[in-house]
Amino acid sequence: MKEYDHKKIEKKWQAIWEKKRTYQAKDFSKKPKYFSLIEFPYPSGDGLHVGHPRPYIGMDIISRKKRMEGFNVLYPIGWDAFGLPTENYAIKTGQDPRVVTKKNSNTFRRQIKSLGISFDWSREINTTDPKYYKWTQWIFLQFLKKGLAYKAKIAINWCPKDKIGLANEEVIGGYCERCGTPVEKREQEQWMLAITKYADRLDKDLDKVDYLPQIKLAQRNWIGRSEGAEIEFKIVSPIPGIGENVKVFTTRPDTIFGATYLVLAPEHELVQKFKAQISNWNEVLQYIAANRNRTDIERTAENKTKTGVELKGIKAINSATGEEIPIWIADYVLPHYGTGAIMAVPAHDERDFEFAKKYNLEIKQVIMPDNLDDRNPPHPDKKNTNRNVVHIILRDPKKKTVLVMFLKGEKWKGNNPINFIIGGIEEGEKELETAIREIKEETGYSNVKFVKKIPFETQARFFAAHKDVNRTVHVHTLVFDLVSPEKVEIIEDEYFTKDSHEFKWIPYEQVEDIVNIPDDKASWKYFLNDGYAFTGEGILINSGKFDGMDSEKTKKEIIKFVGGKEKTTFKLRDWVFSRQRYWGEPIPVVFCPACAKASAGKENAGWIPVPEKDLPVELPKVKNYQPTDSGKSPLANIAKWVNIKCPKCQGKAKRETDTMPNWAGSSWYYLRYTDPKNKKYFADKKNLKYWTPVDWYNGGNEHTTLHLLYSRFWHKFLFDLKLVPTTEPYKKRTSHGMILGEGGVKMSKSLGNVINPDEIVKTYGADTLRIYEMFMGPFSQSVAWSTESIIGARRFLERAWNLQTKVSKTAFDTTLNKTIKKVTEDIKEMKFNTAISTLMIFINEVGKSDSISQDAYEKFLKLLSPFAPHIAEEIWFNLGHKDSIHLSSWPKWDENLIKDEEIKIAVQINGKVRAEIMIQVDDNEEIIKQKTLANEAVLRYLAGRDAKKIIYVKNRLINIVL
RNA sequence: GCCCGAGUGGCGGAACUGGUAUACGCGCACGACUUAAAAUCGUGUCCUGUAAGGGAUGUGGGUUCGAUUCCCACCUCGGGCACCA
Numbered sequence A: 001m002k003e004y005d006h007k008k009i010e011k012k013w014q015a016i017w018e019k020k021r022t023y024q025a026k027d028f029s030k031k032p033k034y035f036s037l038i039e040f041p042y043p044s045g046d047g048l049h050v051g052h053p054r055p056y057i058g059m060d061i062i063s064r065k066k067r068m069e070g071f072n073v074l075y076p077i078g079w080d081a082f083g084l085p086t087e088n089y090a091i092k093t094g095q096d097p098r099v100v101t102k103k104n105s106n107t108f109r110r111q112i113k114s115l116g117i118s119f120d121w122s123r124e125i126n127t128t129d130p131k132y133y134k135w136t137q138w139i140f141l142q143f144l145k146k147g148l149a150y151k152a153k154i155a156i157n158w159c160p161k162d163k164i165g166l167a168n169e170e171v172i173g174g175y176c177e178r179c180g181t182p183v184e185k186r187e188q189e190q191w192m193l194a195i196t197k198y199a200d201r202l203d204k205d206l207d208k209v210d211y212l213p214q215i216k217l218a219q220r221n222w223i224g225r226s227e228g229a230e231i232e233f234k235i236v237s238p239i240p241g242i243g244e245n246v247k248v249f250t251t252r253p254d255t256i257f258g259a260t261y262l263v264l265a266p267e268h269e270l271v272q273k274f275k276a277q278i279s280n281w282n283e284v285l286q287y288i289a290a291n292r293n294r295t296d297i298e299r300t301a302e303n304k305t306k307t308g309v310e311l312k313g314i315k316a317i318n319s320a321t322g323e324e325i326p327i328w329i330a331d332y333v334l335p336h337y338g339t340g341a342i343m344a345v346p347a348h349d350e351r352d353f354e355f356a357k358k359y360n361l362e363i364k365q366v367i368m369p370d371n372l373d374d375r376n377p378p379h380p381d382k383k384n385t386n387r388n389v390v391h392i393i394l395r396d397p398k399k400k401t402v403l404v405m406f407l408k409g410e411k412w413k414g415n416n417p418i419n420f421i422i423g424g425i426e427e428g429e430k431e432l433e434t435a436i437r438e439i440k441e442e443t444g445y446s447n448v449k450f451v452k453k454i455p456f457e458t459q460a461r462f463f464a465a466h467k468d469v470n471r472t473v474h475v476h477t478l479v480f481d482l483v484s485p486e487k488v489e490i491i492e493d494e495y496f497t498k499d500s501h502e503f504k505w506i507p508y509e510q511v512e513d514i515v516n517i518p519d520d521k522a523s524w525k526y527f528l529n530d531g532y533a534f535t536g537e538g539i540l541i542n543s544g545k546f547d548g549m550d551s552e553k554t555k556k557e558i559i560k561f562v563g564g565k566e567k568t569t570f571k572l573r574d575w576v577f578s579r580q581r582y583w584g585e586p587i588p589v590v591f592c593p594a595c596a597k598a599s600a601g602k603e604n605a606g607w608i609p610v611p612e613k614d615l616p617v618e619l620p621k622v623k624n625y626q627p628t629d630s631g632k633s634p635l636a637n638i639a640k641w642v643n644i645k646c647p648k649c650q651g652k653a654k655r656e657t658d659t660m661p662n663w664a665g666s667s668w669y670y671l672r673y674t675d676p677k678n679k680k681y682f683a684d685k686k687n688l689k690y691w692t693p694v695d696w697y698n699g700g701n702e703h704t705t706l707h708l709l710y711s712r713f714w715h716k717f718l719f720d721l722k723l724v725p726t727t728e729p730y731k732k733r734t735s736h737g738m739i740l741g742e743g744g745v746k747m748s749k750s751l752g753n754v755i756n757p758d759e760i761v762k763t764y765g766a767d768t769l770r771i772y773e774m775f776m777g778p779f780s781q782s783v784a785w786s787t788e789s790i791i792g793a794r795r796f797l798e799r800a801w802n803l804q805t806k807v808s809k810t811a812f813d814t815t816l817n818k819t820i821k822k823v824t825e826d827i828k829e830m831k832f833n834t835a836i837s838t839l840m841i842f843i844n845e846v847g848k849s850d851s852i853s854q855d856a857y858e859k860f861l862k863l864l865s866p867f868a869p870h871i872a873e874e875i876w877f878n879l880g881h882k883d884s885i886h887l888s889s890w891p892k893w894d895e896n897l898i899k900d901e902e903i904k905i906a907v908q909i910n911g912k913v914r915a916e917i918m919i920q921v922d923d924n925e926e927i928i929k930q931k932t933l934a935n936e937a938v939l940r941y942l943a944g945r946d947a948k949k950i951i952y953v954k955n956r957l958i959n960i961v962l
Numbered sequence B: 001g002c003c004c005g006a007g008u009g010g011c012g013g014a015a016c017u018g019g020u021a022u023a024c025g026c027g028c029a030c031g032a033c034u035u036a037a038a039a040u041c042g043u044g045u046c047c048u049g050u051a052a053g054g055g056a057u058g059u060g061g062g063u064u065c066g067a068u069u070c071c072c073a074c075c076u077c078g079g080g081c082a083c084c085a
Helices: A006-020 A053-068 A084-093 A097-113 A130-145 A195-208 A213-223 A253-258 A269-273 A281-293 A296-301 A350-359 A431-443 A508-514 A518-528 A551-561 A593-598 A685-691 A707-720 A757-763 A766-775 A787-806 A813-828 A832-847 A854-864 A869-878 A925-934 A936-942
Strands: A033-038 A072-074 A149-159 A164-166 A184-193 A226-236 A244-250 A261-264 A308-317 A324-330 A341-344 A370-372 A384-396 A401-407 A421-424 A448-453 A458-464 A469-482 A501-507 A565-569 A589-591 A607-609 A643-645 A652-655 A696-700 A732-736 A902-909 A912-920 A949-953 A957-961
Touching (some): A053 A732, A084 A097, A130 A149, A226 A253, A226 A551, A244 A253, A244 A269, A261 A350, A281 A308, A281 A324, A341 A350, A370 A518, A384 A518, A401 A508, A431 A448, A458 A518, A766 A869, A787 A832, A854 A869, A925 A936
Parallel strands (some): A033 A072, A261 A324
Antiparallel strands (some): A149 A164, A149 A184, A226 A565, A384 A401, A384 A421, A401 A501, A448 A469, A589 A607, A902 A912
């Protein structure tokens, strides 16, 4: 037998597979189809690093297994090649990005091919190929036709020195990434895609797909559905002027009685409308200006303190109470979310609370928490009673202690309440009177001083054991200071005796831990922190006819009461689809001034689509790739290209010089794979029908909100045009973890810790690299690279290779069948690391014997083949086969052969393992108990004691409790 | 600040649905083969203790006969998002 020579073997089989088209997907087949997809790479100038292939290998294993299970598998690849890095390289070196892209993708292709991944290379696509981007442009025209593409003024990041718009990624801490100049905001006309029109469906249809739960959650958070109401508030002014209403959006209409002021975004149109009525207009203007010029640096430096200015001279009317409330502008209210205006409810919203504290605005509680005391919950069969009560925080200000009451007695069943001084408010009595009376009667202290009432009331429900009734109480908390310690005599009654209570002075810092009823915990916290916003649901107070009702259940009624309407809003914003850059798909429209005049006032007036027959609008060659001084794409400099006849009126017109973002080409690429060479359609309907949806899409976590959402949006749009057969593009989505550099830091050129797979392939072979990358850790998590550890993967393959000298009889039935089962199931769940360790265990087992039967060896090779395709194929042919192992059938296991007859189980005493015994599988409990109690070690531990309890877990362990 | 993920030997990691923690691999130590080295093969390898035993899954509590796994609080690391009414 020859030595294992990975260099020879791997090159040889790669050539043969390519020649025989082993991995080509066939359009239409009797076999069931399977479409597996990875995110196609961006061919950067740095070439491949070892992190790139991890997902490709993972999905390769899935795809290869699916092929062996009889599926017609489509596993394609291409290049997502438009975008910034190549363009910046072009600007720096003056090289044509087309040339650079070609060079880079050639390198990538060579490197990926050297790994033996079963891509169908005959379907390779490239987003920068005019034959491809013709269809990207075509889809854009469909958006335009349906009114989902529109122009809008949008603030962009602008570097005043480079005179260039910057991507968020190029802004580092508020400064331009390349020249360090502070970045400014600048308004620019941009093409937008109305993804928000699909927000609802993008959210709801997540129910239909099989994505990892974190991925669904991330998408849902990004879309940010929120149910609430739009409510109008009237604006009034002593100076007669325009009568206006302002619409606010709120998710908490139930708190409207507590709306003590109104806040508009500084950009809100009504601010300008009331210019004449606003008496501090200069101050307002200053605030607006400061806010507009504020760059990201200043915002971060500002440390989140909220700022704002009152619009003096105008007021709003709270639609629920009819009271006049002040109006403010503040930048914590965003112009593009909801209606750009809010009703502020400081008692029940954290931001409003912070703002109200800072500017001394009224804070009015309208919801109190409904505290169910779960230590002493109401009894279902006891009488319910209602009471108003005062709780008294009696402080000794000199000693910094508080008087706390410990209830004693058997009736509480160990759940004795520990609380402040409590007293029921009698008919006709004031809170303050009750408090003073109770202090005197219960504690004897007669010289106390009222400090304040805590403006936070609560409701409590509990079983009052001392009176044998259920109570629902409305709690008012008052604070008193002890002036001097003299006492009068305590008044005892039926319930209040010296034996039923004990009072202790407790230091401030211990109060929170000692007091054990929720109301006192809450009011103490409120007292200590000088208030906080209670944002939960509860019982309405100070809310007119709604008092006493449940806040959650009353929302709809309150909306009706104030004449508002229910409304759902989303965080998701429309997609800015223009870039003033060279290296992207030209947006296929022209601007015609004559047509603009004719259709003035209409949306997109003057913007005429390029006729579909004239697509693609090819990207012309330019001399200079730098954007123009005015911030336009370098395309604007090519008069010959820009000036064109209007396709509609034949008048003088100019081409749009904006290009598309690089998310465009990747929003539909998976569709092109089904029919990559079609000249008439982006893909034939028959092909789409057969191949879509993608059965399994694996990609990076960083793409879960942008790319994944954008492509779902495009797909749904195409579905609405009846151009694709499914509502969702991807049935299943998983994600992989990054490969980090040695020591767990990110691999990057600047750190000099990038590992090039070429080196590894040369030294150890592609199969070794594949095994190592799949073995190093769980596929979904980041793992640090370790060149030192690769050798283990190589040794494993060599052992598998060396078995060729041992082929004869030994069958390894049990081990083999266990291995088949485990590997089959692990691959399905992407547990590649444990699948490989199972294969290693098998090899170790066989290594102990002199021989292995050909049948067992072949089954093992089949299991190995998705992971290490070259070596498996080579041995397979050495064993006499004439057809590829990769087209053979996946082995099945026999459940009967897996079962052991005799097994070892653990014997625990009080939960600790003290011995092991051998049993026959499925022995009954009696036999096992006998065996256990006969065991020497067990007897030693029992030392004559009897077992209180014996727990037997079938075929696993027996636990004796003493 | 909010959301998500993670924390287990010297290192990467394993552990089904709550049931013998540390599989598999790296490294290390010893042994065999060799003139020698490398490679290979074999044995050992959580900590502590002579042993019996005791202690370990980020920390502290809880539930349970039994917790890496479930609950509560906290700490650390990684990723994402920035005031979303």
